[in-house]
Amino acid sequence: MARELTLVDAGLGNLASVERALIQVGSATQITDDPDKVATSRIVVFPGQGAFGKHTDQLVSGAMGEALRMVIQRGDPFLGICLGMQLLFEGSEEGGGHRGLGVLSGKCRRFPDEMTAAEGDRVRKLKIPHMGWNEVQPSGEHYYFVHSYYVDAGKSDDVMWSTTYGDVTFAAAVRRENIFGCQFHPEKSQQAGLRFLRAFLLGSRQ
Amino acid sequence: MLKRRIIPCLDVKNGRVVKGVHFKGLRDAGDPIEAARAYDQQGADEICLLDITATTEGRENFVDVVRSVAPQIFCPLTVGGGIRREDDVRRLLNAGADKVAINSAAVTSPLLIKRLATRYGSQAIVVAVDVKRMPALPRDEEPLYEVVIHGGSRSTGLDAMRWCEQVAELGAGEILLTSMDKDGTHDGYDLWITREIARRVPVPIIASGGVGSLEHLRQGLALGEGEADAALAASIFHFGLFTISQAKQYLHDHGIPVRPPEHRRAA
Numbered sequence: 001m002a003r004e005l006t007l008v009d010a011g012l013g014n015l016a017s018v019e020r021a022l023i024q025v026g027s028a029t030q031i032t033d034d035p036d037k038v039a040t041s042r043i044v045v046f047p048g049q050g051a052f053g054k055h056t057d058q059l060v061s062g063a064m065g066e067a068l069r070m071v072i073q074r075g076d077p078f079l080g081i082c083l084g085m086q087l088l089f090e091g092s093e094e095g096g097g098h099r100g101l102g103v104l105s106g107k108c109r110r111f112p113d114e115m116t117a118a119e120g121d122r123v124r125k126l127k128i129p130h131m132g133w134n135e136v137q138p139s140g141e142h143y144y145f146v147h148s149y150y151v152d153a154g155k156s157d158d159v160m161w162s163t164t165y166g167d168v169t170f171a172a173a174v175r176r177e178n179i180f181g182c183q184f185h186p187e188k189s190q191q192a193g194l195r196f197l198r199a200f201l202l203g204s205r206q
Numbered sequence: 207m208l209k210r211r212i213i214p215c216l217d218v219k220n221g222r223v224v225k226g227v228h229f230k231g232l233r234d235a236g237d238p239i240e241a242a243r244a245y246d247q248q249g250a251d252e253i254c255l256l257d258i259t260a261t262t263e264g265r266e267n268f269v270d271v272v273r274s275v276a277p278q279i280f281c282p283l284t285v286g287g288g289i290r291r292e293d294d295v296r297r298l299l300n301a302g303a304d305k306v307a308i309n310s311a312a313v314t315s316p317l318l319i320k321r322l323a324t325r326y327g328s329q330a331i332v333v334a335v336d337v338k339r340m341p342a343l344p345r346d347e348e349p350l351y352e353v354v355i356h357g358g359s360r361s362t363g364l365d366a367m368r369w370c371e372q373v374a375e376l377g378a379g380e381i382l383l384t385s386m387d388k389d390g391t392h393d394g395y396d397l398w399i400t401r402e403i404a405r406r407v408p409v410p411i412i413a414s415g416g417v418g419s420l421e422h423l424r425q426g427l428a429l430g431e432g433e434a435d436a437a438l439a440a441s442i443f444h445f446g447l448f449t450i451s452q453a454k455q456y457l458h459d460h461g462i463p464v465r466p467p468e469h470r471r472a473a
Contacts, residue, residue: 014300017304050327051327120461124433127408129329131329131380132211133208133211142465142466145208164207165208188280188304191280193280
C-alpha cells in the first residue's frame with residue numbers, strides 16, 4: 001500500500017490550498033471522494049469549510065463517514081481541519097443540532113453574542129465569526145481562524161492547544177493518539193501553519 | 207486575543223501591478239506574483255488583489271492572475287474589482303481566492319449578496335462600500351455619508367450607515383470601507399465614519415483610503431479612533447517606505463494588538 005497521504009474531498013469546500021500546503025511540506029497527496037480509497041489510506045487529511053447541516057448528516061451516516069471511522073479506529077494518522085475537526089466530535093448546536101462522527105467526546109457550540117474584551121483601558125465589542133489571527137496556548141504561536149462555532153471538548157486530555165476569544169476558551173487543536181484536529185487553517189497560517197502540518201506528518205505514528 | 211489585521215492591497219490592471227511595487231529584492235516591480243509572495247513572506251495578515259481593468263479581456267487576465275498568485279501564498283487572499291455576476295464569484299473562488307469583494311453589483315442587486323452568502327458562506331463574501339461625506343447641513347447632528355459607485359463617479363442616494371447594516375443582514379461577512387474623499391490623499395483614514403460603522407455593524411470592518419504613514423494605520427485600528435478590525439493600505443508598502451514588519455512593530459509599540467512579525471524559521 002502506498003504511503004501517500006489522502007486528502008478527502010467530501011464536498012465541504014475548496015481543497016486546493018490545503019493540497020498546496022501539504023505539497024510544500026513534502027507530502028505526496030492524492031485527492032479523492034471515493035470512500036473505498038479513503039478507507040484503505042494510511043494517512044488522511046480531512047478539511048472542511050462551512051456548516052453542519054444536511055450535507056454533513058449525509059456524510060456522517062453514509063459511506064464516507066464509515067470510511068473515516070475505519071481509518072481512525074485502525075489508528076492510522078488522521079487530521080481534521082476546521083469543520084473537519086468539529087466533525088470528529090459528537091455533534092453541533094448549529095442549524096438546530098446535527099450529529100458528528102462521534103470519535104471524540106464533546107460538542108460544538110456557538111460563541112455567545114455580545115462578548116467583549118478588554119483592550120488597554122477600553123472595552124471592545126467582539127464580532128462573530130471569530131475571524132483572523134489568534135494565538136494558541138501554550139506555544140503563543142498565531143494561526144488564522146474563521147468560525148462561529150467552537151469545540152467544547154468533553155475530555156480536557158484531548159485538547160492539545162487552546163485559544164481564547166472573549167469569554168470562551170476553546171480547543172484550537174486536539175489530539176488523541178493518532179487522531180488530530182485543528183480549528184484554525186494551517187494552509188492559511190504562513191510559516192506557523194506549515195510547521196504544524198510538518199509536525200503532524202512527522203509526529204503521528206505511522 | 208484576536209489580532210487586528212494588516213492587509214496590503216495590490217491594484218492590478220491587465221495582469222500587471224499598477225504603479226509597481228518598489229522594495230528591495232523584487233526583480234519585476236509589476237509582477238503580481240512576486241509582489242504577493244513578498245508580502246506573504248513579510249508576514250502580511252491577508253493580501254488583497256483589486257482588478258482595476260475596464261475591459262472584458264482584462265477581466266479574463268485577472269482570473270489568471272488570481273490562479274497564479276493563490277498557490278504562492280499561505281495567507282488569506284481577498285480579490286475584488288469589476289465583479290458583476292454570480293459566475294464571476296464562482297470563477298474567482300475556484301481560481302483560489304478565499305474571499306471575494308463585491309462593490310457596485312451589491313448596490314445594483316443587493317440580493318446577490320444573500321445568494322452568494324448562502325452558496326459560499328458569509329466568510330467568503332466581502333462587500334466593498336465606497337463612501338463620500340456630504341456637505342454639512344446646519345441642523346444635522348451627525349455628518350452624512352453617501353454610498354457611491356463606479357469609482358466614486360456615481361451617487362446612489364444610499365446612507366452609508368444604513369447600507370452597511372443592510373449588507374451585514376444580507377450575509378456579508380466583512381465590509382471593506384473606503385473613503386473616496388481620503389483615497390489617494392495620504393492624510394489618513396476617515397476616522398469618524400470608520401468608527402461609527404465599526405461600532406454599529408456586527409461584522410468586521412476593513413478600513414481603507416488615505417494611509418500615508420504608520421500613524422494612520424494606528425489611528426484606523428485604535429479604540430476611540432477608527433476602531434476597524436483590519437487596515438488596508440497600498441502605497442506605503444509598495445514604495446518600500448515601510449515593510450509589513452515595521453508596521454507591525456509600530457502598532458505593537460503603540461498598544462494595538464497585532465500578530466508579531468514572523469521569525470524566519472524554516473518551515
